[in-house]
Amino acid sequence: MNNWEQIQGIYIHIPFCLQKCLYCDFASFPQQDRETMAKYTDNLCQEIQQRALSFPVNPQATIYFGGGTPSVLPLEDIAKIVGTLKNNGLWQKPLEATIEANPGTISLESLSTYRQLGFDRISFGIQSMQDEELRAMGRVHTSLQAREAIKLAGEAGFSRISADLIYGYPSQTLKSVTDSLQTLVLQGIKHMSVYGLVVEEGTPLCNYLDVGKLILPSEDDSGDMYDCVTKYLPQQGYKRYEISNYACIGEESRHNLVYWQYLPYLGLGLSACSFDGQARITNSNNIEEYLQGKTPETEKLDIETRLAEYIFMGLRTSYGVNLAVAEERFAIDIREIYKKEISECQSKGFMEIDRLQRTMHLTDFGMKFGNQVFEKFL
Ligand code: SF4
Structure with a gap:
């Protein structure tokens, strides 16, 4: 069977966060109560059971828990979802199993549990190593917590650690972006996803910019930041293997390569999208509708x-x-x-x-x- 005739990656969406970052328009909700989280987990597990048999799945299909912030979901819920994936043949011998985490919502215990469950890669939403910028973004963590999270992840046995960074955000400068990159290189991070800020309509950031409460760096300054990122990381031995992604040899995200090679994947959970090679199948991004079991929409391509x-x-x-x-x-x-x-x-x-x-x-x-x-x- 050709690799484009089988599911090669499985994405699980966890739509909860501690608080909403100012720039974010992802399907995520701040401060959900335990009951809603437990109900979401149950619905997700039901969806896994219902959809597991709908496509042929490569036993080595990659696993990716993204969000939102998967690390805000209680460990027993993460374990339940992993168990359901395993019992339904969706988690067999994955080439890679990644979980996204916020440095402000982890502990050595949670990281060790992720490792025990089978995750072998962790992706931290770090965004900046400057506290002033983190505050301006509405992030819940500090740069010290980011350093600590990287250290704890290593202690828990994660050798594959990725960091997300943003450039072009209000208050950022060429120097601060360069400092953040340098700090993460020195921390031994082998994979970085570095995104230029996109201002999304309807976000608090968009409103603050409209009323002049925050000001974007000039186009020239953002251009300099882009040039710095694209030159500095390759000089440090990272290959720019995708427009916004940089990796040391062998550290590329195998899950994301599934998307970039346009191979079939299964997306489960609120707003998650699947592609079976012929059609795109998208779950509702409305939490009430999702919890009521609304049928996903299918778009034939x-x-x-x-x-x-x-x-x-x-x-x-x-x-x-x-x-x-x-x-x-x-x-x-x-x-x-x-x-x-x-x-x-x-x-x-x-x-x-x-x-x-x-x-x-x-x-x-x-x-x-x-x-x-x-x-x-x-
Ligand atoms: S942690 Fe991530 S998903 Fe959650 S609000 Fe911030 S950017 Fe959005």
Whole structure:
């Protein structure tokens, strides 16, 4: 069976957080009571049982608990979800099992329990190593807690630790972003996801910017931060293997590669999305509807959409779009179909074709202008 005919990754959404960060528009809710969390866990376990048999699953499918903040869910609930996945054949011998955590919501006990349950990778939402910036973001943790969390994760047996960072946030400077990166490199973090701030409509951050309570760094300053991130981490031995992701050798997120290779995945929980190779299946993002068991929405994807999405996802990575796989998978020669678009991107220096490897990928210059490239294909 081809790898695009089987589920290769399983995503579990835990939609609870201690408090809402100012910039966040994810499906997550602050300060939920124990009863709601227990009910959510029960519904999620039911969903796992109901949907486990709907697709063929690779026994090595990756596992990813994301959110929200999975580390705010009581350990007994995490254990129950893991047990249900295992009992229903969705957690067999995963290539990787990641749990997201907030440095302000962990302890050596919780981290050790995650390891015992089988998680072998942890992703900390750190965002910055400057306390003033963390406060301005509405984060619940301090930079000291972030350092402590990394240390405790190592003590609990996690050798694969990832950190998320943001640049371009109000009050950030080139120096503060560089300091945060340096600190995390020195802490031995081998994988970093570094995102340029996107201001989402309706968030408190958006309102504060509108009324002038917070001010974004200038475009030039944000551009300098981008240049710093994209140069500094490769100089320290991290490969930029996706537009916003950097990893030391062997530390790439195998779960995220499933998305970027446009392979089938199963998403379970509030607002979670699945892709079976032909259609996208999305759960409600309304917690009442989800708890009432609302049927997910199915959107059939035609061949043009799938091909465009395959290219879009592949171009995000340094490996690029595999033209030979595309030919086998979609029975289409991408270079024929997108002759004009490819030639435009090549002439602007955005894209290169490796004829030997039969791949097409963005150059470093093209990664900076990724959106201009993507809109040609989507
Ligand atoms: S912790 Fe993450 S999911 Fe929760 S509010 Fe903050 S950014 Fe959003």
